[in-house]
Every structure is written in structure tokens, then in C-alpha cells.
Amino acid sequence: MPLEGSVPGAPRPSDVTKPAQVELYRGSNMYFSAIGFINDVKKGPFWEHSPILFDVSGIKDGWGKINKGMIKMFNAEVLSKFPVVQHFPFGSLFSWDLDPEAAAPATSVHVATYGQATTSNVPAAGSGSGTAAPWAQATRMPGRPAGVPPGPGIPYSRAPWAGTGSSGPTMPRGGVPDTGPPPPASFPRGTPGTASNQFSVTKAPWASS
Structure with missing residues (x-):
């Protein structure tokens, strides 16, 4: 690829x-x-569906200038954007090399406040050590078998009415203290086929027999 102009016998940029x-x-x-593939999948005027390539076709200085411009665009729009380059499969064909002349990145607020993470302050995997929350206190949960050490958790508390026997009312299923009268065994019914044939407690005001 020449730095200036075009190779003798090369097609003109306007031929695209x-x-x-x-x-x-x-x-x-x-x-x-690549231009042929665009023509296969897109219809309409070339300047309308591919405006950037149409502008490139109007360069009169040859393919050398077009090549340099495209490399600059690739560097700015692809290689310099982390959301794009993070998906590249780096390896033997396309390696990731550290630039020795690159400037050191600026220190983040987190590192400046808390310091750099080291192996001395990072717990080992599976060790179970770390910083516990202030409310994660060891408590003795009711019903814990004898010999089982208490575990961390929120301190346990019982409801005032959660007693048994003479210490308080019993707790039925649903968590509401059983202090009221028992529900009725049956409800009065009316004559079948009439508006009165329904529960008396749910009869509408206008439902007259």
C-alpha cells in the first residue's frame, strides 16, 4: 500500500x-x-445507505490517503473503545501487549481512600473469614439442639402473644392470636331459587325476598 497516491493499474476510488x-x-x-456484499444486502442509492463509504469514494488523492484515514478511524472507533475491544479474542494471532511508554492510569477514588488490595487483607477462598456486619451477632435460637454452637444472625424475638398453655393464648395457623369467639358452624339459608338463598351476613341491602 503506497503512502501517497495509488498503485499503477489500481481501480479508482470512485469505482465503488x-x-x-x-x-x-x-x-x-x-x-x-466488502462493497459488493453491501450491494447484495442493501437496495437504493449508494450514497443513501452507505454515506461514509460514498464520501470516501470522492477522495482524489488515491488509496494511500484512504488507507491512512481508515486506520485512524479504526483506532478511534474500535481499538480505543473498551466496550468494543473487550470482546476481542486475544491470543497468538492478536496479542495484548503492554505499552512501555504508556502513561500510568490515574488513581481512583476507591484506591486513594482504602488502598490497594493485597493478599494480606483478602481472605482466602473457603476460609469463611471476613468483616461481619454490625448486626450479625451470635444468638441462641429457640429449639437449637444441645451441643450446636450458636450461629450469626439477627437477634431473635418472640411475639407477646406467642405463649403456650397458661402463659398466653395459643397461636393457630396464620400467626394471629386466638382470642375471639369461634366461627359459626353453619349459616342460615333461605328458600332455594330466591334472593334469600344466600348467607345472611353477605346479603345486599337491595336483595329482598
């Missing part, structure tokens, strides 16, 4: 807007092959 020229060079030129 001509479908016949694209079909002629798409088998041997990667750039024209």
Missing part, C-alpha cells in the same frame, strides 16, 4: 459507486468484495 466495476474487482480486491 459503480455496480459493474464492483463486480469486476470483488473477486480479487477485499475492499470491493
Whole structure:
């Protein structure tokens, strides 16, 4: 690729807007092959569906300037954007090398406040050690078998009415103290087929017999 101008015999940059020229060079030129794929999947004027490539086709200084401009655009829009480059499969073909001349990154607020994490203040995996929350106190839960050490958790408390026998009312299913009268065994019913044939406690005011 020349730094200035174009290689002798190379197609002109403006030929990318001509479908016949694209079909002629798409088998041997990667750039024209990409333009041919665009022509296969998109319809309409070239300047309308590919405005940037249309602007590139108007450069009169040759492919050397186009190549340098595209490298700059690739560096700015792809390599310099972390949300894009984080998905690159780095390896033997495309390696990630540290630039010795790159400036050191600025210290973050977290590191400046709490310091850099080291192996001395990071608990080992599976050790179970760490900083406990202020309310995570060891408490003795009711019903714990003998010999089982108390575990961390929120201090346990009992409801005032959660007693048994003579110490307080019993607790039925649902968590509400059983202090009221028992529910009625049956409800009065009216004559079948009339408006009175319903529970008397739910009869509407206008439901007259």
C-alpha cells in the first residue's frame, strides 16, 4: 500500500459507486468484495445507505490517503473503545501487549481512600473469614439442639402473644392470636331459587325476598 497516491493499474476510488466495476474487482480486491456484499444486502442509492463509504469514494488523492484515514478511524472507533475491544479474542494471532511508554492510569477514588488490595487483607477462598456486619451477632435460637454452637444472625424475638398453655393464648395457623369467639358452624339459608338463598351476613341491602 503506497503512502501517497495509488498503485499503477489500481481501480479508482470512485469505482465503488459503480455496480459493474464492483463486480469486476470483488473477486480479487477485499475492499470491493466488502462493497459488493453491501450491494447484495442493501437496495437504493449508494450514497443513501452507505454515506461514509460514498464520501470516501470522492477522495482524489488515491488509496494511500484512504488507507491512512481508515486506520485512524479504526483506532478511534474500535481499538480505543473498551466496550468494543473487550470482546476481542486475544491470543497468538492478536496479542495484548503492554505499552512501555504508556502513561500510568490515574488513581481512583476507591484506591486513594482504602488502598490497594493485597493478599494480606483478602481472605482466602473457603476460609469463611471476613468483616461481619454490625448486626450479625451470635444468638441462641429457640429449639437449637444441645451441643450446636450458636450461629450469626439477627437477634431473635418472640411475639407477646406467642405463649403456650397458661402463659398466653395459643397461636393457630396464620400467626394471629386466638382470642375471639369461634366461627359459626353453619349459616342460615333461605328458600332455594330466591334472593334469600344466600348467607345472611353477605346479603345486599337491595336483595329482598
